[in-house]
Amino acid sequence: MNDRLWELLANYYTNRLTPEEKAELERLLLEHPDNWLKSGLMQQIRWELNPMFSSERANKITDRILKGEKEKRAKYEGSAFKASRKWIAAVAIVLLISGIGLGIFMFHNSLKKTTGWQQVTTTNGMRSSLRLADGSEVWLNAGSTLRYPEDFNKQKREVYLTGEAYFIIKHDASRPFIVHTADMNIRVLGTEFNVQAYPDEEYSETSLIKGAVEVIVKQDGHNQPIYLKPDQKVIVKNSSDQIPDVKSREQDHPIKPLSKVSMNVILKPLKTISGHIIPETAWRENMLVFEDETLQSLAQRLDRWYGVHITIKDPALAKQRFTGRADNVSLEKLLQILQMIKPFEYSIHGKQVVIK
């Protein structure tokens, strides 16, 4: 008897037999009277793993995980509370200092003084928030610079941004607030919005959360302002020629645009995940959200987020897409989570991270 019978039986036994194979098996079984009986007997056997792992040990695992999670959550809520108190204290100091003419405030960031202008810079791995002279608040993401005047003039309020920031602008109908970036000017009266304008990303974007903004694209043929409604964003292909060879998130994963304004500009609705999280602004809550994003593009963001430099050795892996969310986790933990989605190896030496 050749092995084909057992090969087919193995497939039969585990329910993965094609109709052709089934006919073949029936033919083989008919060749010998005992075979039918034997195959019937085989089906009668139920296997059980000899247990090695007691249910107490399984309970220990679930206890540790579920209890640990609760403690972490309590701790996290505690620290968020502390952070906000610290922030209120910081604001109070700002008001005090600006009263005596300094008008600046340092919040774990470097502050450079030029005549009449202030500049706040966050390095990679660092984030910051500040309050401007008019009471507007700015949250600055990693690797970003905001230049703003010590005091705003009577006609308008103007700031300059590279990188990413979330603005909560104090309403002042008589003085529009303008954010200048390399490719866009965003003009507002009083509102909340997120601006992403990293020079090394292929696209810049402005996402509106509340109120209304007017975006002027600083490229040829774009004289008409674009008016954004809440939960919309405008994406602009950067004009800069010094774009590295990295595909952006937007290009990787084009969602149907609300409308295409021109070759380089599109308007899109904001999407929420898990019901309430807006990926564009999740960074403010220490949440790293990635959706169908290539490892290459994610690595670029992780560089800024954790202040590291990630090199991906395997080009196929760089194109691999990941979806997930990491709330307040260490780089190593995040890499371990990504490894579960797609296996890879990594090594961390100081600020250099190599993925292969």
Add this chain to the structure above:
Amino acid sequence: MPLSLPQQIYRVSLGDEPAFCQIVHHYSDRLYQFALSIVKNAEDAEEIVSDVFLNIWLLRKQLPDSSQFTFYLYRAVKNTSLNYLKKKKRKKEAAEAAYFLDAKDNAQNPEELTISQENVLHIKQAINSLPPRCRQIFILVKEDNLSYREVAELLDISPATVNVQMTIAIKKMWQALNPAHHEFRS
């Protein structure tokens, strides 16, 4: 009443703790034995299983579909185990599954053909005398319902090898069965 796997996964995704406990109880033994076959150290294997379930809980909103879930768990255990070996600078040895199987008569209906105790014993001895790797493949295919391709990926072998090993396992069981030793329950 235990929930079906898709129900369990759905409940876990909503943060349901009892459903999570059910999943841990169902899988911890087999995953532990699989981890043990790679790291060869009981303490490490237990920690690996615990790590994987922690990540399952943290990532509960993005769990794979139930048809992929078992494979996803095994793959997570494999990757975590390999990381452990790397961290401890130990080499991966030829994997050897320590686990053994118990055979039981599955007849539920009294009129069904019943397998004799003698045959149950023979078949059990046959499976447990298989080379460990062969037995491991049999368990992953038969008990965890993984495809040949999935088993191949987990064990770093080809699907053809999985087929060969499965054929060997079935042949061994087949030969251990004595068709004279059966009875009809009446």
